[in-house]
Amino acid sequence: MITRRKTRMVNVGGVGIGGETPVSLQSMCTTRTHDIDATVRQVNELAAAGADIVRVAVPHHKDAAALADIRAQVSVPLVADIHFSHTLALESIEAGIDKLRLNPGNIRDPGKIREVVRAAGERKIPIRVGANAGSLDVSKYGPPCPEALVRSALDEVRVLEDEGFHDIVISLKSFDVPATIEAYRLMAEIVDYPFHLGITEAGLLFEGTIRSSAGIGAMLAMGMGDTLRVSLTADPVEEIRVGSELLKCMELREGGITIVACPSCGRCEIDLQATAEAVKARVAHIETSRPLRVAVMGCVVNGPGEARTADVGLAGGAGVGLIFARGEALGRVSADAMVDELVLQVERLAAEELGQDADS
Numbered sequence: 001m002i003t004r005r006k007t008r009m010v011n012v013g014g015v016g017i018g019g020e021t022p023v024s025l026q027s028m029c030t031t032r033t034h035d036i037d038a039t040v041r042q043v044n045e046l047a048a049a050g051a052d053i054v055r056v057a058v059p060h061h062k063d064a065a066a067l068a069d070i071r072a073q074v075s076v077p078l079v080a081d082i083h084f085s086h087t088l089a090l091e092s093i094e095a096g097i098d099k100l101r102l103n104p105g106n107i108r109d110p111g112k113i114r115e116v117v118r119a120a121g122e123r124k125i126p127i128r129v130g131a132n133a134g135s136l137d138v139s140k141y142g143p144p145c146p147e148a149l150v151r152s153a154l155d156e157v158r159v160l161e162d163e164g165f166h167d168i169v170i171s172l173k174s175f176d177v178p179a180t181i182e183a184y185r186l187m188a189e190i191v192d193y194p195f196h197l198g199i200t201e202a203g204l205l206f207e208g209t210i211r212s213s214a215g216i217g218a219m220l221a222m223g224m225g226d227t228l229r230v231s232l233t234a235d236p237v238e239e240i241r242v243g244s245e246l247l248k249c250m251e252l253r254e255g256g257i258t259i260v261a262c263p264s265c266g267r268c269e270i271d272l273q274a275t276a277e278a279v280k281a282r283v284a285h286i287e288t289s290r291p292l293r294v295a296v297m298g299c300v301v302n303g304p305g306e307a308r309t310a311d312v313g314l315a316g317g318a319g320v321g322l323i324f325a326r327g328e329a330l331g332r333v334s335a336d337a338m339v340d341e342l343v344l345q346v347e348r349l350a351a352e353e354l355g356q357d358a359d360s
């Protein structure tokens with residue numbers, strides 16, 4: 001059980017970050033924000049995949065001009081990602097954005113930052129101070145290192161605080177996992193603002209998933225993190241899928257179906273990978289009000305033990321499969337019927353859970 005760091009809470013368009021609120025999941029659109037239809041479509045895809053908050057890039061005035069239309073057509077809060085131009089931040093606030101991300105590395109005039117902060121304060125729009133190793137002002141803070149990231153973010157935080165503004169979220173991202181963890185750890189000793197976790201430029205789907213899981217997972221285990229984004233060079237829906245699974249692994253998010261599968265070995269008597277993939281695809285649509293664990297095991301040596309402890313389980317044998325539900329052995333089915341039978345049992349349990357919730 002993870003004991004989370006105590007933080008202030010900020011409200012992002014109805015989604016809390018920090019305090020007692022669950023760790024929320026974010027991703028970022030890859031569309032040109034001024035392409036309103038494409039951006040709305042992608043925001044809605046991300047929301048359907050489980051995103052709590054979605055960020056969009058605002059590099060030009062035409063992007064800021066599109067925000068009000070986009071906001072009106074989506075149900076999740078939107079964050080405007082601003083670099084260099086405080087004018088774009090002001091235009092995004094005017095358009096009704098739910099949160100701003102400012103990079104302390106590239107709006108360096110405190111007077112302009114103060115102008116944005118006052119406008120955000122009037123509309124109660126939180127600001128993420130998003131320091132990034134790649135855009136650190138090295139002339140002021142020196143080469144990127146955890147201490148430099150923290151000093152850079154803190155200088156901007158102090159500008160916001162001087163304006164009486166405390167709806168602040170902090171991120172301190174770098175590609176370097178140990179350095180990122182150290183930066184957040186140092187910052188946690190200084191402030192109680194909520195943290196947005198991430199490992200920046202983490203890479204392609206496979207490499208980025210591992211790098212992000214190592215870094216974000218370690219920080220979550222240390223109790224840090226109030227919202228997170230897994231950065232992947234992939235469809236952003238993958239970021240939400242990975243982030244969601246990561247939160248489930250850390251027992252910080254419940255719900256949905258989790259597939260447990262053995263790695264298979266020389267005892268395996270079924271095509272384990274194909275069977276597990278088939279089960280995963282066939283149960284993806286099933287709605288459940290409580291988490292359900294579905295085990296796919298390759299033999300009758302260790303398989304029945306695992307299959308029995310899952311909500312629904314299969315232990316493959318030579319030409320047959322043993323099916324279990326809630327610890328009870330339901331019997332044998334032929335190999336070509338075992339996926340169908342397993343899915344049937346998952347559907348049955350999920351329907352029971354939904355029915356119980358409706359009755360209560």
Ligand code: SF4
Nearest residue numbers: 262264265268298299
């Ligand atoms: S459950 Fe059976 S097949 Fe799977 S890894 Fe264990 S011993 Fe091997």
